[in-house]
Amino acid sequence: MKRRNFIYLSGIGAGALMLPELSVFGNPIEQEQALEQVDVRIKKELADVALNTAKSKGASYADIRIGRYFSQAIITRENHVQNVGSSESYGIGVRVIVNGCWGFAATNNVTKEGVAKTTENAVAVAKANSKIGGKPVDLAPQKGYGEVSWKTPIEKNAFEVPVKEKVDLLLSVNGAAMTGGASFVSSRILAINEQKYFASTDGSYIDQDIHRLYPSFDVTKIDKTLGGFETRASLSSPVGMGYEYLIPSESEKVQGVVTRYKNRYDMLEDVKNATKNAAEKITAKSVEPGKYDLVLDPSHLWLTIHESVAHPTELDRVLGYEANYAGTSFLSIDKLKSGNFHFGSKNVNIVGDKLQTGSLGAVGYDDEGVKCGKWDIIKDGVLVNFQAIRDQAKMIGLNASQGCCYAQSWDDVQFQRMPNVSLQPGKTPLSVDEMIKGVEKGVYIIGNGSFSIDQQRYNFQFGGQLFYEIKEGKIVGMLNDVAYQANTQEFWNSCVAVCDERDYRLGGAFNDGKGQPSQSNAVSHGTSTARFNGVNVINTKRRIG
């Protein structure tokens, strides 16, 4: 997952320097514009210009993505709105294979002339690079689907909800925090709509309309006398849903030491709890370092799954394509082929899934025209598969791509990105209360905090939002300054139990970073609460000056 952008230098890098603060999302637009779709006939005509130009210039394969990417962000702090930004980014990206080498070019000039010129540029890039040599690209076969379409199954389009309604919600959330004693609060709603059209020389013309939503807040409590502060972030998730996620529903709440949420989120309730939690954290007991049994809530464990399972099973990392940036993987094709690499205990069943309703990664087709599906990655603890795209599939003996290709926008080249990667719930009935009852000395962790893992995904460290001490089967109080460190394989082999499907929830990342230039991917990870025995917990408290 990408680091939060706390670097604020100005200057180039910022081709978007002039745009308002949300410029990273594209160009600001008015709300109504997001509801209009470009006529599919126009897109097909433009696509055919690219495909025909590419073929006439000697390409053995070509695809074009015509993308309109909308985002709306409403950002508030305390009693006022900081920014309302609606943005659009519209353009085309053309990818070709010439002389066995990839070439890519992109432009915001969405005219037949612009498309033809950009296709010629892509061909020129491929030709220049093919002189360097190397193994020619070998695509897994892919049939054309003709003209097809797919839409995220949303109930309420977030772009149709008036700005005022969103502002009112956020300001009421902030008001509740301040009334409850918070020192500061910031809250935001981000809505994304990707309208993307894909066409390839295989004969596919795919029109997709994809929606995502992310409401979140941060509550801060300052302790001026001690010179310290604590924060508590929302326990919401980014979701592949419409605005319906923000309509609270009692049946979607998970009760316990603090309320957590499934497919519907009660932002107002959560901020009230967060305000209390932030104050509690100021006086919470600082953790005694040592070995603990960890009980990890889905609002926390999704990130551990993301970093330590989903990333190392990306085939591009395993092969070495990410060596210069994100890194490689402790997994290998030999470990896969052995059929007995014990990634985790028998309780660990991990699937890749591009279809899961409500998830961030759900699409009908990936960004190279492959129909999406679901497959096992770890079965009963044993590594059984990776995540592949068309130019990698044959390298692990697959005769088809697994549909894991994605580009963050039209001006970025598509490449292998993780699908939703999820831990399957336990098959034996087990509630969270029953799990906690069995723990002698443990820490129960809720919400995700800081995270760091090495470039081959062996050694990791995770923090959290809320930590509760478990003694002899009971929660006895709140802890602070907790982080745990482990080796991936040892950690997953220490997984002694996973709660059943009643506790299953999705968490997710809106901005998982990979690639050069770096691109963001949105992805969900599902799990039920799980227990890990004997994990090393450190204390993170330091004082400066």
Add this chain to the structure above:
Amino acid sequence: MSILSKEEAQALLKKVLSYSKADECEIGLSGREGGNIRYALNAVSTAGDISTLTLSVSSTFGKKTGTATINEFDDAALERVVRRAEELAQLAPENREYMPLLGPQTFAESIEYNANTAAMTPESRAELVAKSLEVTKQANLIAAGFLENSNGFNAIMNSKGLFAYNKASNVIFSVTTRNQAGTGSGYAARGFTDVKKLDTNSATRVAAMKASSSVDAKAIEPGKYTVILEPVAATYMMESMFRFDARMAEEGRSFLSKKGGGTRMGEKLVDDKVTIYSDPFNTDLPGATWDRDGLPLEKTYWIQNGVVKNLSYSRYWAEKKGVKPVPGPSNIIMEGGDSSLEEMIKNTERGILVSRLWYIRMVDPQSLLLTGLTRDGTYYIENGKIKFPVKNFRFNESPVIMLNNVEALGKPERSISVESYRSYMIPPMKLRDFTFSSLSDAV
């Protein structure tokens, strides 16, 4: 054509501004042309060529602002975008922190643009990569790398008469080399305004040397060690402290907040060998000469001889506090010392040489405690000599604590932060008591 000259930009912006009926109007125009090439397993994996030109209009009535953007440039489209922004402004909620636009300002000409870099082509990128691959093929190593050039301009004009224009070029290169067995790894990164200074062959030779010399790393106990951070490691470690924001500090939620209230301005924060400033006219690392508000940027000391010298004040926060606005930096330069890396090693009885750090994340924003790992060449030093490569460590350390433990500084180098790709001028540094908390098997 996405790159407009100052005169072309000015003429276009004037025309757009003439359509405005708002109380205040600000127009931004940005263009960028560039390309990239990415390689792995000793062959090109992806490469691209991208151009964009964007016009953005912000219209304000009272304290209500609306912004609209377009990438079409005929007169009808330009008038339409202004009307759109005005309609949005009428619908927008009031921004209580809105500041009236600035009037005309004087800006010195930026020195960020370079014609050699602007003239790069897919062929010249491929040639630079081929020179890198010559090294790894000969050394029987596997290379993965990335080269990106960009050439862009930014301009703003507003209804109060302000006009600003900057043109800039940049090229960055990084390469990771690994041996066939995957037991050794090395890295090098370079960034320049002028591509003529970029020698991908020599950079790759440095990475290759690290890959070969890091094979068969031994495990040693984690704990507190004297470390020597090479500039690329020091840069990444320090990047998270380059936010000298007065508001965050005064609100009590920054490492620059003072116990009991207020900021640490004027206080000794770190060792007196530490001086950090920004200067848009540094010839090794030029920066933008104005910020997003149109405020001119000048040489500004943030930390001088260990003392917090300035904090940045947004126009809103400055007015609220009755002080002059202080724009944030467009580049960062840390002064260095006389020691060479070799001398630092020679004067170390027992320590660790760190080539690169990785996956740094904030653990505690109050103390700026960070965690992350060493990567691509970590070596044990004993009695003034590099003895052997060691397995990578995870660290838990704060750059503020670290900069209180400075033993020696070397000459600043233009160095790229490995995650943000931003360039900084940072010296190699020798530091006492750096905290490594566990071992990693990663290579």
